[in-house]
Amino acid sequence: MAIEAFAPAKINLTLHVTGRRADGYHQLDSLVMLTDVGDRLTVERARETSLIVVGAMAAGVPADRSNLVIRAAELLGVSAKITLTKSLPAMAGIGGGSSDGAAAIRALCALYDLPLPDRETLSSLGADVPVCMEPELVRMRGIGEEIDRLDTPPDWSMLLVNPRVSVSTPRVFDEMGERDNPLMGCPFPNWQAFDGVIKWLADQRNDMQKAAVGLQPVIGLVLSELSQTNGCALARMSGSGATCFAIYKNASERDEALEMMRRLHPDWWCVATRRVGARFR
Structure with missing residues (x-):
């Protein structure tokens, strides 16, 4: 079996x-x-x-x-x-x-x-x-x-993009300046209300992003290009990098952005995604 x-x-x-x-x-x-x-x-x-x-x-x-x-x-x-x-x-x-x-x-x-x-x-x-x-x-x-x-994750249309560079988490921590930063802002939003969640997320941070971009400047390019795609509500690095995510309000704008990123950067890892849903088992 x-x-x-x-x-x-x-x-x-x-x-x-x-x-x-x-x-x-x-x-x-x-x-x-x-x-x-x-x-x-x-x-x-x-x-x-x-x-x-x-x-x-x-x-x-x-x-x-x-x-x-x-x-x-x-x-x-x-x-x-x-x-x-x-x-x-x-x-x-x-x-x-x-x-x-x-x-x-x-x-x-x-x-x-x-x-x-x-x-x-x-x-x-x-x-x-x-x-x-x-x-x-x-x-x-x-x-x-x-x-x-907290809740069932929002069912956003998202992109994940990695420029195929590796980032060492210990090195990112070493390059960070301030390590005693504020907690996430409260109260939390209604997780299923798109505009409210995006506004709340935009006020939050990835405190490792600046250091990771310093080590691998191409991460900054990924974030810049994702932010400029049509319909991108938020672009941010995940974890210690180098993968970045972008959130879109609808799948058609996300798919348009995916096609463009793959055309401009055929060597990058670019995939469409959403919450895990029923696949998690």
Whole structure:
């Protein structure tokens, strides 16, 4: 018997860096949603755990213990033959590795009829793994372990664009100036009211964006070009970069922008997306 699981891309709609702990970890306050583009895993029972990585983005993805998929099996104390089909770019600010780990947990628990681990246990696998288990719109705080479910994510038409450069999260933190920044603004808006949410989001930040653009100036080009597309309501970098997202009020404007970006930059990774919805399982 084989079990499949979807590993959706994670978007940090906001990412406020609010402090640094004594142990060096940074405190965050972030609004997070999962999207309907992502990787896919298949797991089967086996005497020993093995990992095969295939797909358009498989190059350079490790198949050893440095991959959270392998460590997920170790965490659960099970073994499996695992096939990971990579569609998301690596080190891209959209939680690909963490989402793969979370999907492996879900698939292996289903395969072996195990209960899902609690958030503290999941955090031991990786700080972003717990939030990648949540299909709802969530507020993530602390180093990723504090998660508040807010609502069903808005069903926006969105673009994800990565100029195929990697950004080191530790380097971005090193380049940041101020690390004690304000939390997200409250009260929160009605998440299903487009204009109100966009206005609220525009007043929030990604505190890592400036440093990431300094390290990889092409990110600034991505943001500039997305902002100028017809119907773009908001463009911002996700996570520590280099993937940027753009939100549109309707799919026709989004698809027009997608066609233009692919024509101007055929070497960039450009995909249309929306909330994860029924694909999350």
